[in-house]
Amino acid sequence: MHGQERLLAVGGVHAFEGTEPCHLTNVEPASALEDLHWQNALVVRAREEGRAELACGEHRARMRVVTPAQLELRLVEEHAAVGQRFHVRAVPHDRAGHELEIGKWTELTWRADEGIEREQSSGEFGQCDSCFGMAGFRATTAREATIEARFGAATGALRVTVRPQ
Secondary structure, eight states, rough: BBTTTTEEETTOOOEEEOOOOEEEEESSSSGEEOOOOOSSEEEEESSSSEEEEEEETEEEEEEEOOOOOOEEEESSSEEEESSSSEEEEEEETTOOBBBBBBOOOOOOOOEOOOTTTEHHHHOGGGOTTTTTGGGEESSSOEEEEEEEEEETTHHHHHHEEEEEE
């Protein structure tokens, strides 16, 4: 969050859920956020830069939709080891370096060096392949490797040292 304003990433699929139904007001331009018409939650795709207000019962939030300028990749676990699943999180930032919300259902394009395999979610329990910008990987050999991600025009890379088991 930047002050009291939520910063949403253009290209993200954002879910807004509360104890009371959520809805958008004052969307400028109107094409900035597309309602995906989910049944039990307000889920929108951020199409272009703009502003909006979110209302969930009495709770109100201002939102700004911003195009990501850079993508930072972070290793979630302390380290990666051969044969063990590890996770990488993609974090978009705007031109000023502020962290943007990537969105719960946003898909990214991932690539890894040989010896690092991306583990796809089976979709069980409502999980997605890259919920909140997270992706799972498994290494087959101990080595240094690079993992890359693309989100719109923003790209990021992470150098990972995979330890022996």
